Amino acid sequence: MAMPSSENSPRTLFEKIWDNHVVHAETDRQTILYIDLQLVHEVTSPQAFEGLRLAGRQVRRPERTVATADHNVPTTDRSLPILDPISKQQIDTLRNNCQEFGIQYYDLDDARQGIVHVIGPELGYTQPGMTIVCGDSHTSTHGAFGALAFGIGTSEVEHVLATQTLLQNKPQTLELRVDGQLRAGVTAKDLVLYLIGQITTDGGTGYCVEYTGEAIRALTMENRMTVCNMSIEAGARAGMIAPDEITFDYLRGRPFVPQDFDAAVAAWRQLPSDAGARYDKSLIFDAADIAPQVTWGTNPGQVVAVDATVPKPSDYADPTEQKTAASALDYMGLAGGERIADLQLDRVFIGSCTNARIEDLRAAAAVAQGRRVADRVNAMVVPGSGQVKQQAEAEGLDQIFTEAGFDWREAGCSMCLAMNPDKLAPGERCASTSNRNFEGRQGKGGRTHLVSPAMAAAAAIAGHFVDIREWK
Amino acid sequence: MKSFTQHTGLVVAMDRANVDTDQIIPKQFLKRIERIGFGEFLFWDWARRDDGSPNPEFELNRPEAQGASVLLARRNFGCGSSREHAPWALEDFGFRVIIAPSFADIFYNNCFKNGMLPIKLTENVVDELFGRVAEYPQYQLTADLQTCTLSDPHGFSMPFAVDAFRRDCLLHGLDDIGQTLEHEDKITAYEQTHP
Numbered sequence: 001m002a003m004p005s006s007e008n009s010p011r012t013l014f015e016k017i018w019d020n021h022v023v024h025a026e027t028d029r030q031t032i033l034y035i036d037l038q039l040v041h042e043v044t045s046p047q048a049f050e051g052l053r054l055a056g057r058q059v060r061r062p063e064r065t066v067a068t069a070d071h072n073v074p075t076t077d078r079s080l081p082i083l084d085p086i087s088k089q090q091i092d093t094l095r096n097n098c099q100e101f102g103i104q105y106y107d108l109d110d111a112r113q114g115i116v117h118v119i120g121p122e123l124g125y126t127q128p129g130m131t132i133v134c135g136d137s138h139t140s141t142h143g144a145f146g147a148l149a150f151g152i153g154t155s156e157v158e159h160v161l162a163t164q165t166l167l168q169n170k171p172q173t174l175e176l177r178v179d180g181q182l183r184a185g186v187t188a189k190d191l192v193l194y195l196i197g198q199i200t201t202d203g204g205t206g207y208c209v210e211y212t213g214e215a216i217r218a219l220t221m222e223n224r225m226t227v228c229n230m231s232i233e234a235g236a237r238a239g240m241i242a243p244d245e246i247t248f249d250y251l252r253g254r255p256f257v258p259q260d261f262d263a264a265v266a267a268w269r270q271l272p273s274d275a276g277a278r279y280d281k282s283l284i285f286d287a288a289d290i291a292p293q294v295t296w297g298t299n300p301g302q303v304v305a306v307d308a309t310v311p312k313p314s315d316y317a318d319p320t321e322q323k324t325a326a327s328a329l330d331y332m333g334l335a336g337g338e339r340i341a342d343l344q345l346d347r348v349f350i351g352s353c354t355n356a357r358i359e360d361l362r363a364a365a366a367v368a369q370g371r372r373v374a375d376r377v378n379a380m381v382v383p384g385s386g387q388v389k390q391q392a393e394a395e396g397l398d399q400i401f402t403e404a405g406f407d408w409r410e411a412g413c414s415m416c417l418a419m420n421p422d423k424l425a426p427g428e429r430c431a432s433t434s435n436r437n438f439e440g441r442q443g444k445g446g447r448t449h450l451v452s453p454a455m456a457a458a459a460a461i462a463g464h465f466v467d468i469r470e471w472k
Numbered sequence: 473m474k475s476f477t478q479h480t481g482l483v484v485a486m487d488r489a490n491v492d493t494d495q496i497i498p499k500q501f502l503k504r505i506e507r508i509g510f511g512e513f514l515f516w517d518w519a520r521r522d523d524g525s526p527n528p529e530f531e532l533n534r535p536e537a538q539g540a541s542v543l544l545a546r547r548n549f550g551c552g553s554s555r556e557h558a559p560w561a562l563e564d565f566g567f568r569v570i571i572a573p574s575f576a577d578i579f580y581n582n583c584f585k586n587g588m589l590p591i592k593l594t595e596n597v598v599d600e601l602f603g604r605v606a607e608y609p610q611y612q613l614t615a616d617l618q619t620c621t622l623s624d625p626h627g628f629s630m631p632f633a634v635d636a637f638r639r640d641c642l643l644h645g646l647d648d649i650g651q652t653l654e655h656e657d658k659i660t661a662y663e664q665t666h667p
């Protein structure tokens with residue numbers, strides 16, 4: 001087992017947070033790591049609460065636990081009853097469990113409800129230096145604040161509820177450094193899709209990633225969340241970005257930040273990796289190499305620049321990769337060799353914990369303003385939270401979207417995983433701002449292409465992909 | 473937690489990389505609030521044709537795969553969502569051992585919590601096992617967690633590595649939470665110094 005690093009030698013952001021949360025470490029045992037915050041949603045928690053009840057256990061620190069319903073909720077009128085009785089049961093179960101165990105729960109009629117990874121930061125629960133877990137792989141989002149945040153299974157959800165700790169092996173560290181500046185029209189989403197394309201969908205397995213470099217530093221807080229959100233799509237345990245003034249400015253004044261905010265900031269300033277701290281592996285990229293990205297296959301690493309063509313299986317040397325590419329093309333209804341810009345779309349989805357915050361909606365609205373969604377396309381916008389929705393409406397973005405022919409919805413995960421009634425029909429091709437293009441993810445037989453919000457909006461209007469750099 | 477010491481079983485080969493948890497158990501089955509009964513939904517979309525009838529091409533539907541309890545696959549098995557419903561479904565279906573060159577972290581971890589043994593072997597060894605499944609009818613493998621070896625009756629024998637702590641928990645079916653609570657004094661002490 002790796003020994004805890006000495007507090008005097010230079011340490012990475014990850015090491016500082018890890019060291020500060022070790023409750024108990026011994027050789028040949030997993031470390032007992034303290035968890036500062038657990039986020040809970042309806043899909044991965046019922047069995048955990050049931051486990052507690054069966055064992056007669058309590059939630060150790062209910063005040064360090066926050067819950068909302070997001071995956072399974074309707075995004076249509078909230079005053080209407082939930083039609084699917086099993087969905088309703090799952091949401092009712094969460095509400096009851098939170099009541100029974102004394103956990104803060106944001107219900108569907110609360111403006112603060114939303115996708116768990118959107119509301120945690122928005123309400124100021126997510127803070128630098130914390131350990132944060134949730135029964136959801138996109139918990140990596142919260143790493144944007146310089147927190148160690150990762151997804152866990154339901155057995156572990158129960159473990160954290162009961163003990164406020166988790167058994168962990170220390171991951172290795174991977175630095176992904178992006179030097180230089182992103183070109184005009186290239187967004188955080190393109191950046192992260194590009195990185196996944198470069199290191200592949202399992203290139204981060206076993207690692208905690210720290211994103212560094214000028215291009216990362218320049219990102220807004222919301223854009224940093226987009227990047228960290230997709231760390232898991234490269235297989236990484238977690239993704240993080242060192243906190244700085246951008247982080248502190250974002251958090252200042254949010255409801256659940258520390259009361260003595262300045263003292264907290266002083267402590268957070270100690271978190272960034274020390275000069276000379278070593279990562280187990282470092283990879284360096286140049287932001288200027290990145291073009292707007294579009295996925296063509298059935299994992300997020302199967303991605304190309306918008307001005308490129310869809311690859312062919314014969315482009316790969318390795319037989320397993322050839323087979324993987326062939327089956328992805330088959331599922332996607334592509335032969336290989338098509339120009340990305342020639343792909344005709346049926347649906348557009350702007351939403352999810354990757355890209356449904358206010359800046360994402362502004363970017364999409366700027367493209368949609370004064371235009372019309374193509375006749376053949378059905379496009380929807382699903383804000384990441386009730387507060388994002390309110391803000392967007394205050395800015396008149398909903399007007400822009402509805403006048404352009406987009407459907408304007410209530411907050412939730414929606415067609416990111418299509419657990420509620422929002423889903424693709426078999427064979428439908430969709431430009432989506434979400435994070436997974438897996439087979440059937442957005443509906444059985446549905447074909448998902450992952451893109452940035454501006455690219456999705458432009459695709460909705462043109463009816464096919466367009467290079468946003470040429471959008472007038 | 474369920475224990476695992478040794479298991480011998482029929483092997484089914486799934487010649488696919490990046491099998492994600494959305495395939496293992498699609499989202500429409502995640503609405504249930506129980507932990508059991510997910511096996512019948514395993515690989516739902518792959519196992520069925522569009523009209524709902526069984527897809528005879530799908531690996532697990534083939535006659536020679538019936539009764540399989542050892543799953544052999546390519547790299548990055550179990551990627552994607554953290555849903556523990558994926559190992560629940562595999563276990564409920566009858567799988568006890570999964571062999572691949574690599575696994576996604578969360579899935580790998582979730583297997584141990586459910587009495588299933590995920591075994592990582594090199595690409596070369598996995599290739600060899602794919603060959604053996606094709607060569608020997610009703611091909612069986614034995615995974616022994618006590619000796620950490622994987623073997624077959626035709627002369628194959630290969631050690632595998634597994635984290636000592638996880639091995640211990642799995643061998644004895646130990647309850648993680650109970651184990652951690654033995655250190656409750658340390659948790660309390662931590663909480664006092666980190667308010």
Ligand code: SF4
Binds near residue numbers: 116117354417434
């Ligand atoms: S928006 Fe999608 S990825 Fe994010 S938490 Fe919801 S289902 Fe998961």
